[in-house]
Structures are given as C-alpha cells and as structure tokens.
Amino acid sequence: MTRGGDERDAGDERGGDLAALRGADDAVVYQPAEDSGLLAEAAVAEAHGRVLEVGTGSGWVAERITEERGLDVVGSDRNPHAARQARERGVEAVVADLLAPFRADAFDAVCFNPPYLPTDPDNEWGDWMEHALSGGESGRELIEPFLDDVGRVLAPDGVVLLLVSSLTGYDEVLDLVDEAGFAAEPVVEESFPFETLTVLALRRA
Amino acid sequence: MKESLMDVICCPLDKATLELEVDEADDEEVLAGTLTCTECGETYPIEDGIPNLLPPDMREEAAA
Numbered sequence: 001m002t003r004g005g006d007e008r009d010a011g012d013e014r015g016g017d018l019a020a021l022r023g024a025d026d027a028v029v030y031q032p033a034e035d036s037g038l039l040a041e042a043a044v045a046e047a048h049g050r051v052l053e054v055g056t057g058s059g060w061v062a063e064r065i066t067e068e069r070g071l072d073v074v075g076s077d078r079n080p081h082a083a084r085q086a087r088e089r090g091v092e093a094v095v096a097d098l099l100a101p102f103r104a105d106a107f108d109a110v111c112f113n114p115p116y117l118p119t120d121p122d123n124e125w126g127d128w129m130e131h132a133l134s135g136g137e138s139g140r141e142l143i144e145p146f147l148d149d150v151g152r153v154l155a156p157d158g159v160v161l162l163l164v165s166s167l168t169g170y171d172e173v174l175d176l177v178d179e180a181g182f183a184a185e186p187v188v189e190e191s192f193p194f195e196t197l198t199v200l201a202l203r204r205a
Numbered sequence: 206m207k208e209s210l211m212d213v214i215c216c217p218l219d220k221a222t223l224e225l226e227v228d229e230a231d232d233e234e235v236l237a238g239t240l241t242c243t244e245c246g247e248t249y250p251i252e253d254g255i256p257n258l259l260p261p262d263m264r265e266e267a268a269a
C-alpha cells in the first residue's frame with residue numbers, strides 16, 4: 001500500500017488489461033498493488049464456499065477469486081465509486097460500513113485488506129483515498145472493529161484472510177486476533193523496502 | 206444485485222431481515238429498487254444494480 005508513486009506500476013501490471021476499464025473513478029478508488037496481489041494469492045488458496053471481500057476497492061481481488069476458484073464473491077466498500085468499479089469487473093458489489101449489513105453465519109471466507117497506514121491526526125487529508133489508506137493514528141482503527149464483528153458473519157468452519165503490514169504493528173494485530181477468539185496462521189509473506197506484508201488465515205481458536 | 210444477495214444481507218442497524226421492492230430488473234439482476242427493514246422500517250436504495258446499505262448517517266457523508 002502506498003500513497004502513489006512508482007509502486008503502483010507493479011499493481012497496474014497485475015491489473016493487466018483492466019486499465020481500459022478505468023475512468024474518472026480512478027483518482028478516488030484504491031487500485032491493485034502489492035498488497036492486493038498477496039491477498040489474492042492467499043484467498044485463491046484458502047477461500048471456500050461463499051466469500052465476502054470487505055473494502056474491495058477496485059474489485060480486483062474479488063474478481064481473481066471468482067475467476068480462479070469459481071466461488072460466489074460479494075465485494076463491499078463504503079466508497080460508492082469503488083463499488084461501481086467492482087461491479088464493472090462483474091463483482092456482486094455492495095456499499096457498506098465494514099460488516100454491518102451482513103447476516104450471521106453468512107460467509108465461509110471473509111477477506112480484508114484494511115486501510116492500515118498509521119496517520120497523524122493533524123495530517124489527515126480527508127478524501128476517499130484517505131478512507132482507503134489511513135488506519136488512523138495506530139494504523140489499526142479499522143482492523144479493531146472488523147475483528148470485533150467478523151466472528152458474527154463467519155460460518156462455523158469459516159476462515160478470515162487478513163492482510164497485515166509491519167507498519168501497522170504485526171504483534172499488536174496478533175493480540176487483537178487472539179482477543180477476538182481466533183488462531184492466526186501466516187499464509188503468504190513478502191518483504192518490501194519499507195514494510196513486510198503478511199496475509200494471516202484466522203480460524204476460530 | 207442478484208436476488209440471491211438477499212440471503213446474506215440484513216439491516217445494518219438492527220440486523221433484521223430486509224424486504225426487496227424491485228423497480229427495475231433484467232434477466233439476471235435487480236437494477237433499481239428499495240430494501241426496507243422489516244423491523245425498524247429504514248429504507249436502503251438500490252441504484253445502478255448496487256445496494257447502498259450504509260446506515261443513514263453515513264450515507265450522505267460528502268467525501269470527494
């Protein structure tokens with residue numbers, strides 16, 4: 001995850017021919033990057049049954065899961081521009097606040113690449129891209145409510161795939177996972193110059 | 206949205222069942238309509254095939 005610049009190119013390559021689909025929404029919707037690639041890799045390997053991707057953004061990860069596994073995937077985002085892009089990719093898109101409008105036990109797999117960059121409150125920039133990137137002062141402001149509620153929507157043998165950056169505090173996230181009653185297992189991990197990204201598979205402890 | 210989405214969504218406020226009213230649909234999907242909570246009566250719009258299930262106080266938040 002980056003605030004733009006060179007690293008986006010790697011994501012664009014992964015996005016491939018989808019560049020053509022991008023219109024005016026691009027400036028306000030997070031586009032696939034390294035973190036998206038890792039989450040997709042983990043989700044394609046681990047997801048089963050009915051899948052929800054929270055914070056689907058451009059819908060790229062949800063599309064990968066649908067194409068490579070043939071699973072039913074719902075993509076939700078609180079940004080209506082993102083939901084529109086996800087729908088253009090054929091994803092069943094919903095505008096939602098995290099897990100609020102989803103039923104108990106509804107999903108066998110829930111994927112989340114949260115906004116995780118720790119952000120100085122004096123330095124918040126106040127647009128859709130901030131919602132996509134900023135995890136508040138701790139970097140964990142969206143991870144906490146997500147973990148509090150995800151057990152509700154997850155089927156009994158369900159799995160959560162959560163992307164964690166070292167910038168967000170790996171051990172702190174593991175503590176939150178433990179408090180929420182889940183056991184964590186790293187599925188994929190990759191190091192970059194400024195952060196290490198890990199996708200954790202969470203299952204009920 | 207496909208009608209099968211009704212199996213997994215609920216009212217974001219009280220988690221009660223939603224009722225679907227279809228204004229426009231094609232062979233596969235509902236393109237426009239309204240979702241109404243059977244408990245609190247709150248309504249959620251479906252526009253261009255996408256249901257907006259944000260709680261009402263977040264729906265109008267202007268971020269650009």
